Amino acid sequence: MKKDIALRLTPQEASNEKYYKDIVAKKMKVHPDKITAIRVRKRSIDARQRQVMVQLHLEAFANAPAPEKEFVTFEYQNVSDKPEVIVVGAGPGGLFAALRLVELGFKPIVLERGKDVNERKKDIALLNRNNPVDPESNYAFGEGGAGTFSDGKLYTRSTKRGDFNKVLHVLHFHGAQDDILVDSHPHIGTDRLPGVIKKMRESIITAGGEVLFNATVTDLVIEDSSVKGLVLKDGTNIKAKAVVLATGHSARDVYTMLDNRAIELEAKTWAMGVRVEHPQELIDQIQYHSPDGRGEYLPAASYNFSCQVQERGVYSFCMCPGGFIVPAMTGENEMVVNGMSPSKRNSPYANSGMVVEVRPEDIPDEFRKQGVLAGLAYQKEVERLCYINGGKNLIAPAQRLTDFVDSRLSFDLPPTSYVPGTIASPLHFVLPYGISNRLQEGFKQFGKWANGFLDPEAIILGTESRTSSPLRIPRDPLSLQHVHIGGCSLVVKVPVMLEELPLRPLMERSVPMQLLGCWESSCIRKITSVLFSIFWWSSGGMTIKQSLVKWRDESILVRMKSNISVRLNLNDLCKLNIENDNLRCLIFWKQLVDAMPPFVIPFLSSLKFRHDDGCGC
Numbered sequence: 001m002k003k004d005i006a007l008r009l010t011p012q013e014a015s016n017e018k019y020y021k022d023i024v025a026k027k028m029k030v031h032p033d034k035i036t037a038i039r040v041r042k043r044s045i046d047a048r049q050r051q052v053m054v055q056l057h058l059e060a061f062a063n064a065p066a067p068e069k070e071f072v073t074f075e076y077q078n079v080s081d082k083p084e085v086i087v088v089g090a091g092p093g094g095l096f097a098a099l100r101l102v103e104l105g106f107k108p109i110v111l112e113r114g115k116d117v118n119e120r121k122k123d124i125a126l127l128n129r130n131n132p133v134d135p136e137s138n139y140a141f142g143e144g145g146a147g148t149f150s151d152g153k154l155y156t157r158s159t160k161r162g163d164f165n166k167v168l169h170v171l172h173f174h175g176a177q178d179d180i181l182v183d184s185h186p187h188i189g190t191d192r193l194p195g196v197i198k199k200m201r202e203s204i205i206t207a208g209g210e211v212l213f214n215a216t217v218t219d220l221v222i223e224d225s226s227v228k229g230l231v232l233k234d235g236t237n238i239k240a241k242a243v244v245l246a247t248g249h250s251a252r253d254v255y256t257m258l259d260n261r262a263i264e265l266e267a268k269t270w271a272m273g274v275r276v277e278h279p280q281e282l283i284d285q286i287q288y289h290s291p292d293g294r295g296e297y298l299p300a301a302s303y304n305f306s307c308q309v310q311e312r313g314v315y316s317f318c319m320c321p322g323g324f325i326v327p328a329m330t331g332e333n334e335m336v337v338n339g340m341s342p343s344k345r346n347s348p349y350a351n352s353g354m355v356v357e358v359r360p361e362d363i364p365d366e367f368r369k370q371g372v373l374a375g376l377a378y379q380k381e382v383e384r385l386c387y388i389n390g391g392k393n394l395i396a397p398a399q400r401l402t403d404f405v406d407s408r409l410s411f412d413l414p415p416t417s418y419v420p421g422t423i424a425s426p427l428h429f430v431l432p433y434g435i436s437n438r439l440q441e442g443f444k445q446f447g448k449w450a451n452g453f454l455d456p457e458a459i460i461l462g463t464e465s466r467t468s469s470p471l472r473i474p475r476d477p478l479s480l481q482h483v484h485i486g487g488c489s490l491v492v493k494v495p496v497m498l499e500e501l502p503l504r505p506l507m508e509r510s511v512p513m514q515l516l517g518c519w520e521s522s523c524i525r526k527i528t529s530v531l532f533s534i535f536w537w538s539s540g541g542m543t544i545k546q547s548l549v550k551w552r553d554e555s556i557l558v559r560m561k562s563n564i565s566v567r568l569n570l571n572d573l574c575k576l577n578i579e580n581d582n583l584r585c586l587i588f589w590k591q592l593v594d595a596m597p598p599f600v601i602p603f604l605s606s607l608k609f610r611h612d613d614g615c616g617c
């Protein structure tokens with residue numbers, strides 16, 4: 001006899017099959033000894049009420065042996081002599097496309113700019129030791145793409161692009177844990193993903209496909225509006241009748257190449273912001289409504305917030321319970337963070353992107369001359385600002401969450417999972433106003449919904465900019481090929497809006513100058529030192545040593561919006577004699593902020609100055 005049974009149990013009860021076996025037996029009207037197997041088909045946690053409950057959907061067998069547990073398997077046909085299709089990129093999109101091509105009777109040839117997953121791990125380890133970013137091998141590029149060193153969250157239940165269940169079964173078939181077929185919020189974990197990805201590659205190769213590494217595609221060969229081939233970085237030409245571009249949101253060179261070749265692209269909405277991190281224990285306490293946290297039987301808690309601020313969405317993105325913040329930049333002069341978790345989600349930290357929707361019309365005018373690439377240029381500029389306000393390496397600019405919300409600088413920073421390190425930075429000021437201001441409001445709202453979320457031990461790091469691409473490559477809905485270029489199918493997505501709506505230019509703030517004008521001169525002196533330090537910090541192009549060489553025995557004139565100028569005396573600065581670039585902001589801020597009257601702080605975020613490199617004040 002087989003019966004499907006739904007149970008609602010406490011976490012402790014749900015963890016103990018012996019306990020619920022009796023309940024199942026009662027429901028099946030048999031003695032517990034007659035139960036031959038109980039299998040969990042679906043599991044979810046309901047934390048809406050004070051008492052957290054676990055919902056189990058079970059399949060129970062009694063009186064006769066239970067049939068073997070069956071999993072979906074895949075048999076990939078031999079395609080070695082079938083027509084070839086080039087797949088560019090071995091990220092999740094490329095790997096799934098290649099397996100699908102095998103199913104459809106084509107021979108996939110996957111070209112990947114990065115290294116195989118084992119070699120890639122070594123580059124990731126170097127990155128975490130603050131070595132320079134290898135533009136071909138990093139958290140986004142290499143086998144498995146941005147999906148390898150990720151949380152491996154598989155939360156989507158959208159059927160817009162096909163059967164999400166099949167994706168789960170393919171991943172399970174290639175080594176992902178059984179739980180992903182059962183949990184309502186499944187995740188694989190970064191420790192297990194490389195093994196899964198390796199097996200997917202093996203399936204492609206065993207079926208007769210090919211996977212080539214260190215193969216960066218730099219150009220397309222197009223004749224008569226049809227793709228005829230590809231050019232690799234080393235000059236190799238590859239003939240191709242059909243190409244699947246699955247190069248992901250970080251392949252800016254690919255978008256640029258397509259734009260240079262006048263291939264139609266479309267601007268689209270994306271999102272940028274910061275990554276916020278709390279102690280996991282605090283999130284457990286908040287989400288499970290208990291001062292004891294998650295206890296023995298519940299997983300690390302997650303959250304999901306979203307609200308509207310000034311007509312734009314502000315939301316949590318890619319929340320990683322028990323995870324780590326990682327450096328996800330792909331090139332020089334970029335500061336990008338993201339989050340990942342191991343399968344057990346057992347780090348003491350909970351991180352999440354907190355981002356603001358950016359529409360094409362929100363892009364400041366100065367980037368618009370770049371046409372359809374304006375979003376990329378704006379995204380890049382925000383990453384550059386975070387880079388120069390960080391350690392000008394992989395050290396991330398950071399701020400206490402509560403200080404960010406109050407537009408205050410952080411004197412010091414709480415511990416974080418981000419291994420390369422953090423440096424105190426006024427992110428409320430560094431980020432474009434449209435983003436920082438909305439984030440501040442969003443955080444306040446989330447703090448109201450989740451009492452304790454606005455905790456001084458929470459930290460934010462800049463910047464979470466690669467939520468998706470600011471561009472999409474338009475496809476014909478029927479043929480799925482590019483709208484104009486035949487033979488080129490693109491694994492890229494999302495919609496567009498292009499209304500005109502003036503936004504403040506990046507990094508400009510208006511000044512309540514009348515207030516500045518009536519401050520006493522002793523105050524002005526202190527304020528000007530702070531102004532200088534912000535200016536110097538935000539200009540970002542100098543170490544202290546360099547700036548002293550440039551500005552020794554001089555005063556600096558900061559010209560304000562309404563023609564009031566403030567002159568800075570540099571004598572005090574000269575005494576500092578700090579040569580360590582990475583310590584400069586922290587030490588300097590401590591000294592300045594100590595000397596500053598508290599009422600000055602709210603005005604700092606409303607000051608206007610330009611973000612030129614060097615000392616162009």
Ligand SMILES: Cc1cc2nc3c(=O)[nH]c(=O)nc-3n(C[C@H](O)[C@H](O)[C@H](O)COP(=O)(O)OP(=O)(O)OC[C@H]3O[C@@H](n4cnc5c(N)ncnc54)[C@H](O)[C@@H]3O)c2cc1C
Pocket residue numbers: 088089090091092093094111112113114139140141142143144145146147148149150151152153154155215216217218246247248249250251254318326328338339340491
């Ligand atoms: C740290 C981190 C954590 C994440 N966590 C999650 C998560 O938990 N759940 C989730 O759903 N999503 C997560 N994401 C996002 C997810 O990884 C991406 O949405 C997904 O990887 C996109 O897949 P893709 O194949 O389209 O692109 P990508 O993964 O970006 O793959 C593109 C591939 O193309 C290659 N490539 C690019 N240009 C070229 C070229 N010119 N020539 C040859 N090869 C090229 C790249 O090297 C890369 O391997 C995370 C991302 C990061 C960075």
